[in-house]
Amino acid sequence: MGAGHDHSATISNAAHRHRGRLWAAFGLLTVFMVVEAVAAFGTGSLALLSDAGHMFTDVLGIGMALAAITATQRAGRDPQRTFGLYRLEVLAALANAVLLSGVAVYVLIEAVRRFGEPPEVLAGPMLVVAVLGLLANLVAFGLLREGAKESINLRGAYLEVVGDLLGSLGVIVAALLIAGTGWWWADPVVAVAIGVFILPRTWRLGRAAVRILVQAAPEHLPVTAVHDRLTAVPGVAEVHDLHVWTLTSGMDVASAHLTLAGDAEVGTVLAAARGALRDDFHIEHATLQIEPGASPGACGPAHW
The missing domain is CATH 3.30.70.1350 (Cation efflux protein, cytoplasmic domain)
Known part of the structure; x- marks a missing residue:
């Protein structure tokens, strides 16, 4: 290896550099997650509940990312952990993928059930909350975009925010359709669209994390x-x-x-x-x- 070689300085620098942005996104999304969850039950909107569920995984995912970053900073203090705790970053990404997949599957099942008898939805409050959620996700999107190119952990949080951002757009469309046409099926249709969109991206993230955990050679390195x-x-x-x-x-x-x-x-x-x-x-x-x-x-x- 040569004298003075220190691999710890090269690991997860991206995650450490963007920790402040993670904290900002974590605080912002936590507030709007609570707002959306309360509004979803108040308006009866499955699409809004789906968006709140995705936002919950955003918050949890970013929280795990922050925990992993903190752990890697302290890893060097234990001589028994010769590679530190840097794999926690990958485990957090895999947990995010599994959790988000579970939320998406639940929403799809609930949406199918609602197609038979769509409940009445309060379109006005649903629209207001969806617009606020969209603004929150746009801010989080800007905070995490740069770091997502460098860290699988940040990429997991970023993908969740992207999915939630599109989900907020879908909820806005559904609220406008319900308010303008009275077409109640717009709510479960949008919920299904959100789930179908996010699942393939989530599975790709999970696959990338599993490849690292099983120590497969990187795809870009023959x-x-x-x-x-x-x-x-x-x-x-x-x-x-x-x-x-x-x-x-x-x-x-x-x-x-x-x-x-x-x-x-x-x-x-x-x-x-x-x-x-x-x-x-x-x-x-x-x-x-x-x-x-x-x-x-x-x-x-x-x-x-």
Whole structure:
């Protein structure tokens, strides 16, 4: 690894940088979640209840994101946690995906039930609350947009806000249709549309989190390409026992055994290999084992 290498400084920097914005979004959405929930029961609107449910997952998701960020800051204090608590970020994203999927499924089931006998909905209060919810979500959208590009944890919270923002738009449309035409079915129709829209995005987030947790190679990093690049390093005769995975958002890591060719100098080969991983694949944390050319494969194969 080389002297002075510290992977903790590179992990979840995005999440830490945007913590203030997370707190602002958390406070704002908490207030409007309560407003929407009360209004949903008062107006009898399933679409508004769906929007309040999504906003609840926004609040819970952002809360888990903040908890994960706080935990990662304290992780370095325990020598037994050699990789810290950075996987909490991924666990929070997976929990968000599962929770949001559950809310969406519940709304879909309730909407189907209401199609048979749609209840009367108070369109006026429903419209006012939906507009306020839309404004709150627009602010949260702006707060989380930048960080969502860098952190899977922030991406989970961001996707929930996007879904809720579109949900607020749908509730506004439903309220206008009910007020203008008396078409009560607009409420469950919009509720179904919200659920159908958010589920595929939620599943993609969950899939990304699961890939990290099972230590699958990142989709953007072909392992064969990494192998070939290391093999091309001057002084390397063979590359084996290569592993590439993601520890947390923004940190892809690798380990490999490199067999030296002839009288290649260990320090030169190690520096060149690390440089290749860093420059070509943005892998900053790599554990490379150098083996003498006289004993290729002497380390033995892994049996897990």
